[in-house]
Amino acid sequence: MTGVSTQRPTLQAVAERSGVSMKTVSRVVNGERYVAADTAARVLAAAAELGFRPNALAREFRAGARSATIGLVTGDVANPFYSRIARGAEHALREPGYSLLSASSDEDPARERTLVAQLVERRVSGLLIVSADDDHGFIADERRLGTPVVFLDRAPVDVDTDTVVLDNADGMRQAVDHLLGRGHRRIGLVGDLSRLSTHHERVEAFGAAMTAAGVGTWRELVRSESHDLDEASRAVRELLATESPPTAIVTTNNRITTGALRVLAHLVEPPALVGFDDFELADVLGVTVIAHEPDAMGAVGAEELLARIGGDAGPPRHHVLPVRLVARSSSTQRPAR
């Protein structure tokens, strides 16, 4: 009785201890019917005594090379947009018994591929991905080999798969119309990496709305490739330092909005601001935003994946989640000069 076993007892050990077959133990452990009450009790007692824990690895391994696990790849778990997607997915997967294996690509396409490969090797049952890449051939391969994939936020350019995205065009149109309606004509835009599909869609909608309003020179006030807070701050400063600076600025995601706020907070007469993505303290700071539900994106993506895992082989579905402008003081307090 000295020394404690560091090995976890197996189903076989429980079988020996309780004097029944492995199959019977298996039945009890899995709550199947057709087991005598006293047999079950004996098995349960032995299992408890030994500290038996079923080995999910073994179970899933033999079940046919597929685990009760879903992979989630985003740019950065700590970005609230992504972490809320993760939460939404996790909640939707909880009931059906799936766990989330999540990984961050740091928005690096090469790393993203590595992560996808790892997850596939771990035989996740499905993959949710906010892709930072603009070539998805490698993912098409995985799909063909049987791993369903749902693209979130950014639609793949070269594969027709299930997607869950925001109504980017509508959101940007709302932002521009809102500002135009308040008299702004010189509206600047600070955007993310131009290789991302969301960026394209948002800038395009921006241009369309501006052009429709007769502002053909909108391109002059568009700045892209702001991938972190500092770059966003720099772009905003740069825009404001031009000959005739914008009276209003639109940012295309929560990171950029934060970077912009760091600059605008120091100005006596800051330009109006509308940010894509809502964020926790937007109400306290009075920032007008294009709001939406990242949790819903994760949840809808998870549901879609579950349907595919369940055998649904219908044509790809493209979910478009609504967005809405929430007007706050950053765009309503001061009229355009």
Next chain:
Amino acid sequence: MTGVSTQRPTLQAVAERSGVSMKTVSRVVNGERYVAADTAARVLAAAAELGFRPNALAREFRAGARSATIGLVTGDVANPFYSRIARGAEHALREPGYSLLSASSDEDPARERTLVAQLVERRVSGLLIVSADDDHGFIADERRLGTPVVFLDRAPVDVDTDTVVLDNADGMRQAVDHLLGRGHRRIGLVGDLSRLSTHHERVEAFGAAMTAAGVGTWRELVRSESHDLDEASRAVRELLATESPPTAIVTTNNRITTGALRVLAHLVEPPALVGFDDFELADVLGVTVIAHEPDAMGAVGAEELLARIGGDAGPPRHHVLPVRLVARSSSTQRPAR
């Protein structure tokens, strides 16, 4: 050639295709030495042709019931404090090749146990946990059976294990001293669930600092159990509505600070505020905080776990991460009345 196999090719299939033994394929796939160059080339070609992907489930299954996976249990992935812990852990585990299986307990002890059980059954190699429970006997069992566990942020009360926590006492002392130094005497505190060890430590340090300053009535202005934003807002409103309201408020975590800001933002003469935990827009909002590095907590916890997985059986280690007060306008603009 019609119809695409939905089955992933196995190592055996590659062996047959390239006319060598399974062991040889295994050697090539794992980059072992002692394989003739042309044999390796032939195997690689066959593997590529077939789209072979090693089955990590099978590999880890036989390797001895332990996966290249680490479990992370927190209250809510979408809480920036937790998501930064996750990021720190993920980065530290990247190089050694471990993946993170993360799950949210919603701060519910029962759910936390379910999650721990699930992760153990999936044979994670180790467990990082920010526990919402105040009884950790069940975790002690897991440890004894060979799964190393590192407690983050909140030390377990009844088990002596590896922990990574903040210097809560020092942080709270800094907060109180800072406010006392600016003339505040009536200082309120809005805190989280009283069953959490962090809450205890912070409130105790608060009381000690207040008592040392001769304010023996500090308990009157302490409010606990504020577990979400609305409850925090309510507690703040309630404090401010008392006969002689506090001239300063200390909050004990980022959620509560946000809830407090929602209330204070509407006041013409808000009380001073110091919040535990830094947060992204604290600089823009000018909120004085007790700052620290959640990423480091995740990273240190992960390193600790790796050491244990590597066989380090030394006595439990208790890491205490430093915190520092970052003074901003919320506590420096107005002197105490």
Next chain:
DNA sequence: TTGAAAGCGCTAACAG
């Protein structure tokens, strides 16, 4: 440098 055999822990498919 290569191969054959055995087995990791579990459950489906069949008997009894």
Next chain:
DNA sequence: CTGTTAGCGCTTTCAA
């Protein structure tokens, strides 16, 4: 109601 057999995909002996 209970037990036997076989095998999931891989790697670790041990031989050749």
